[in-house]
Amino acid sequence: MSYLVLARKWRPQSFEEVVGQVHVTRVLQNAIRLGRIAHAYLFSGPRGVGKTSVARILAKALNCEKGPTPNPCGTCLRCVEIALGKSSDVLEIDGASHRGIDSIRSLQESIGYKPIKGQFKVYIIDEVHMLTTEAFNALLKTLEEPPSHVRFIFATTEVHRVPSTVVSRCQRFDFRRISTQEIASHLERIVSAEKVSISSPLLDAIAIEAEGSLRDAQTLLEQVIAFQGEKIAEDELLRLLGMVDRTSLFNVLEAVVKGDRRSCIKLAQEIYEGGCDEVKFLHRLLDLIHKLLIVKMMDGSSLLALREKLRVSDYERSFLEKLANKISTETLEIYYQILLRAIELAKRSSQPHFVLEMSLLKMANAPNVFYMPDLLRETKELIGKSKLVSREVTTPYDPVKYQVSEGQNTSSDMVIPNTVEDIVTNWDGFLKWVSSHDPVLYTQISKSTVRVGPKTNELILSVIPIYGENLRKGPSHDRLVLTLKSFFGIKDLIVTIEDDEELAKRIKKNQNSHDLNRIKQEALSHPLVREILELFNGSIVDVRPSAYLQNSDELDSDM
Numbered sequence: 001m002s003y004l005v006l007a008r009k010w011r012p013q014s015f016e017e018v019v020g021q022v023h024v025t026r027v028l029q030n031a032i033r034l035g036r037i038a039h040a041y042l043f044s045g046p047r048g049v050g051k052t053s054v055a056r057i058l059a060k061a062l063n064c065e066k067g068p069t070p071n072p073c074g075t076c077l078r079c080v081e082i083a084l085g086k087s088s089d090v091l092e093i094d095g096a097s098h099r100g101i102d103s104i105r106s107l108q109e110s111i112g113y114k115p116i117k118g119q120f121k122v123y124i125i126d127e128v129h130m131l132t133t134e135a136f137n138a139l140l141k142t143l144e145e146p147p148s149h150v151r152f153i154f155a156t157t158e159v160h161r162v163p164s165t166v167v168s169r170c171q172r173f174d175f176r177r178i179s180t181q182e183i184a185s186h187l188e189r190i191v192s193a194e195k196v197s198i199s200s201p202l203l204d205a206i207a208i209e210a211e212g213s214l215r216d217a218q219t220l221l222e223q224v225i226a227f228q229g230e231k232i233a234e235d236e237l238l239r240l241l242g243m244v245d246r247t248s249l250f251n252v253l254e255a256v257v258k259g260d261r262r263s264c265i266k267l268a269q270e271i272y273e274g275g276c277d278e279v280k281f282l283h284r285l286l287d288l289i290h291k292l293l294i295v296k297m298m299d300g301s302s303l304l305a306l307r308e309k310l311r312v313s314d315y316e317r318s319f320l321e322k323l324a325n326k327i328s329t330e331t332l333e334i335y336y337q338i339l340l341r342a343i344e345l346a347k348r349s350s351q352p353h354f355v356l357e358m359s360l361l362k363m364a365n366a367p368n369v370f371y372m373p374d375l376l377r378e379t380k381e382l383i384g385k386s387k388l389v390s391r392e393v394t395t396p397y398d399p400v401k402y403q404v405s406e407g408q409n410t411s412s413d414m415v416i417p418n419t420v421e422d423i424v425t426n427w428d429g430f431l432k433w434v435s436s437h438d439p440v441l442y443t444q445i446s447k448s449t450v451r452v453g454p455k456t457n458e459l460i461l462s463v464i465p466i467y468g469e470n471l472r473k474g475p476s477h478d479r480l481v482l483t484l485k486s487f488f489g490i491k492d493l494i495v496t497i498e499d500d501e502e503l504a505k506r507i508k509k510n511q512n513s514h515d516l517n518r519i520k521q522e523a524l525s526h527p528l529v530r531e532i533l534e535l536f537n538g539s540i541v542d543v544r545p546s547a548y549l550q551n552s553d554e555l556d557s558d559m
Helices: 022-034 051-063 078-085 103-111 133-144 181-193 200-210 214-226 235-240 247-256 260-274 276-299 300-310 313-323 329-348 352-364 372-392 420-425 427-437 438-447 466-472 475-488 499-510 513-524 527-535 545-550 552-558
Strands: 038-044 090-094 121-126 150-156 171-175 449-452 460-463 494-499
Touching: 022 051, 022 171, 038 078, 038 513, 051 078, 051 090, 051 121, 051 150, 078 214, 078 513, 090 133, 090 171, 133 171, 150 181, 181 200, 200 214, 200 235, 235 313, 235 527, 247 260, 247 276, 247 313, 247 352, 247 552, 260 276, 260 352, 260 552, 276 329, 329 352, 420 427, 427 438, 427 475, 438 449, 438 460, 438 475, 466 475, 475 494
Parallel strands: 038 150, 038 171, 090 121, 121 150, 460 494
Antiparallel strands: 449 460
């Protein structure tokens, strides 16, 4: 007797044996039980999750000698023939090799014939998305109003390629990826029945490697069984099968969290020399970091409840809990961004091991990178605090601090005119003195212009708008007036502040374009800027001089 591979030997023969698709099998069983059987079904989902198997079971349920029944016997002649693919009433068609309009016309010609043994003639078209547009169009009328003895079951891994006109004429069922836990449990039943000994960690590794496909898991299990007599260590066996060794994952994650770049490079080289697929390794590392994030966010009781769902061993749980105490949630988010981008780059790269190596180095350096949301929040907080301090200053300007008192000139640089016109005339000398004694005030008025106001004791000061509001009221205004009075020896002085929009425009226009361009280039070429752009796949919108930061309202609007 010829050997039957595990994927065929353990193909489910009843709805109860289907793994991980209860949402599909239960509805189909209820429909059969209530006699509400649709004329066409569309099964969509990833490979190896049971679409064709469920289609055959449905065909058996419809044509079983005890049927239609939600629980086909599996022993009658009709059920046996359908299971073996030899039934004349159940036709399985490969959409890839029978995709033209001629094949559909031949199908339409056979539809008119009654079933030979069963109650229904069932057409199972696998990979139906491969049919041509003309073939779909030819099928539409028959699909909408087929003979009462005909049922269609379509299966596809790419439902988006099936015309909406076809989808609307079918009852659609979306098959899900099978969970790692369900696959591992099913593999345990298989190895028990096959009387082979394989450790649970190895079965877990196979289940993870299958990525939700039970057929892929069974194929890998068969390869593992084939190595049984060779006494190969589990980690070496995983490498031989091109699977990711969990120990390597743990070592890499530990080196990354510790920031050990040298170990990252060494481990990346070992992964490359071991023949492991770098893209696959990055996927597994992302999955492990996802588990680490869950451990970080959950408390003890919640984590215990999730333990079975996560399918982690005691060692893995202990390992993740230790790492969770050494890393922040923000750093884990950066890891996510780096790995998601690395996976896409590795898929397209001719040297994916270099992508893996650089990604591990970036992750190891992640704690030294500014986390942008925090950086923006802290910037806003600093601006808010500076506003608060500015508004809360109640200490009046102290002329003694600057060796100036009302009506008294104690500096050789001062002049004591008696009129506002003299202030205008000697304004540059005043600015020179302020620059060395009160830098904050100097910044606010250094680009301003002055003139005599309508009143004889009124000085009109035209300033850049971003400083105008601050100088018009509160402590800043009082400090300006008191400084002018003290410096020029005028007791009765009115200072009026007005915004000079034209002055602001001239200052901006007259900025040295060469220096500005140089500053922009330095900012763009800064390693931290380049790192953040690559990390978040971002782009530069604008580069502004730091003077803009003094206008907090503009900064807030940009954020």
